[in-house]
Each structure stands twice: as C-alpha cells, then as structure tokens.
Amino acid sequence: MAILKILQYPDERLHKVARKVERVDEATRRLARDMAETMYAAPGVGLAATQVDMHIQVIVVDVSETHNQLKIFINPEIIAFSGEEESEEGCLSVPGIYEKVRRAEKVTVRALDEKGEPFTLEAEGYLAVCIQHEIDHLRGKVFVEYLSQLKQIRLRAKLKKRLRETM
Numbered sequence: 001m002a003i004l005k006i007l008q009y010p011d012e013r014l015h016k017v018a019r020k021v022e023r024v025d026e027a028t029r030r031l032a033r034d035m036a037e038t039m040y041a042a043p044g045v046g047l048a049a050t051q052v053d054m055h056i057q058v059i060v061v062d063v064s065e066t067h068n069q070l071k072i073f074i075n076p077e078i079i080a081f082s083g084e085e086e087s088e089e090g091c092l093s094v095p096g097i098y099e100k101v102r103r104a105e106k107v108t109v110r111a112l113d114e115k116g117e118p119f120t121l122e123a124e125g126y127l128a129v130c131i132q133h134e135i136d137h138l139r140g141k142v143f144v145e146y147l148s149q150l151k152q153i154r155l156r157a158k159l160k161k162r163l164r165e166t167m
C-alpha cells in the first residue's frame, strides 16, 4: 500500500471530470486501498480518486471513529435524494477551511463494490453528506464552489498566499 499525494485547491486538476471504471480489476482495487490508506493517514473521512490525480470514478468513505467501516464506491450514482440539511464541511484538498454547505439529508447510492458487484446503499446524516461531497469531486467540483463568489475569491487569495509562504 502507499500514501498518495493529495492535490491542493486551487489546483486545476481538481476540476477534471472522472470517467467511469470499465472493469473493476486489480489496479482498481489497489487504487482504492491506497486511497483508503491515504485518507486514514491524513486523517480524513472521505477521498475521491480525483484528489489523487486519478480521474476515474472511485471514492472511499469511512465516517466511523474506529476507522473500520471503510466503504468503497466505484461508479457511484445517487438515484434518490430527500430532505435538506446544512452542515460544516472540510476537505483534504482545502486544509484548514470549514464552511457550511446545504445538501440532501438522505441519499440512495448505487455503485459497484471492489469485486465489481453492484450494490445500493441508503445513507443519511454525516455519511450522506460525505458521499455527496466525494461524488462532487468526481464531477470536478470542490465544496468551496458552493460558497458565494466573493468568499471564493478571498479563499483562493488566502490559499495562494499560504502556499507561497510554505515554499
């Protein structure tokens, strides 16, 4: 297993749209395992392949405190939404920034597991938020893009300044 490098916003590559996985094979499973290791090491609760500069539809999520409830979604698709809630989100590609985002409260997701078998999962609360956040990454969308234009401009300036200071 390996720890992968996580792209940092505003890196343009975070806006690439991920393509579907045609066949779930050993390379797909290796990527998912490396992504999980990277997520746990960060530490974080979710990671999309886009964030490690692999533009295929793979996400990993584990919102448990015990870090033993890893969920791997390949080609995830939200087939039903309900309710609405606003909660504070963060992202491993936007370290140190937490902002409120409004999303569906419950979602039904259809995806393939690491063996390539289809499954459906109903999620709510924090897990539902996390799944929506990660699926957004696959579409090239970072959570801060839900903020007002003014907030986004300020945020980009702040992050660029921080990046210069650490180089």
Ligand code: NI
Pocket (backbone or CB within 6 Å): 090, 091, 092, 093, 133, 134, 137, 143
């Ligand atoms: Ni994220």
